[in-house]
Amino acid sequence: MTVPSSGLRSPEARRFLNDRLDWNLLRTFLVIGQEGSLSRAAARLHLSQPAISQALKRLEEQLQVSLVIRRGPRISLSSAGQEVLQIAAELYGTVSRLGPALEEPAETVTGRVHLLSISRIQSRCYDDFLARFHQDYPQVELEVDVLRSSDVISALLQKTASFGLSLCRTPQPRLEQRLVLQQRYAFFCGRRHRLFGRKHLNLADLQSENFVSFTSDQLGGNLSPLTVFRDQQGFTGRIVASSASLDEILRLVDCGFGIGCLPEHIVAADVQAGKMWRLPPGDGVSDVNVYLLWNREQKHTQAEALFLERFEHMLLTTELGERF
Known part of the structure; x- marks a missing residue:
């Protein structure tokens, strides 16, 4: 038709x-x-x-x-x-909004939500969600642990946490997932690096540079697209420092250990302040997704169910590009 x-x-x-x-x-x-x-x-x-x-x-x-x-x-x-x-x-x-309007008063909802998260989830939309949830359910305790993506997924599979915010390159059959953020990764260097401030660079200028990278930046890891990109471009530099923490990666890049492949929106303020220098390619290296994950076999408490309902509502009513 x-x-x-x-x-x-x-x-x-x-x-x-x-x-x-x-x-x-x-x-x-x-x-x-x-x-x-x-x-x-x-x-x-x-x-x-x-x-x-x-x-x-x-x-x-x-x-x-x-x-x-x-x-x-x-x-x-x-x-x-x-x-x-x-x-x-x-x-x-x-x-x-019909559901909350018909519920018991918010102050009667108690319980605990255990959230696992990778480091440095930078999103005003997510922050606004947390603020509203706490305002509506002040008696619900929120515990947040920062872990590597692989550890977040492992814990959720073992049902030792309520939810996770994590990279997840390969969908897990037992885990539900909702796309939260799409992060564009690009190459940067710090002020102590010899390429800092140099214009008109191209990818060939980076091929022999050493790298600071994440522990999951390896074939089969959650950041393997970064590994594949370097291999495809014939990069010969080695990874001289690594960490599971984005804050430590930023520190090591700033200290001049090597160039780093980092989320553009995370580094934007440092670039503006003259602490980091954007390197080619101009359109970045790869998009890496951050997901909300939970075990579909795990029964949720009232507090957890409300947290998930509100989170999904935030995702449904906010465009992906507006979540940073």
């Missing part, structure tokens, strides 16, 4: 839409738009891909407009799709 591109123009059609539009279709489309993939949306909603495709088709038929542009396994939103996605997110935010 070819979906008309003219949209709903007559008053009668608009009244029918207002009365009959299925909210579940909008909810499904919201997830499709956020995941950018029918298969990932199906996995997230625990539905089959044909069911997701059928829901999308029904919504396009009801709205009489094409919502997505298909490019092989990937999809992108049409201009109408982007508008519908924004409206769906606003509606979801409104509907999601």
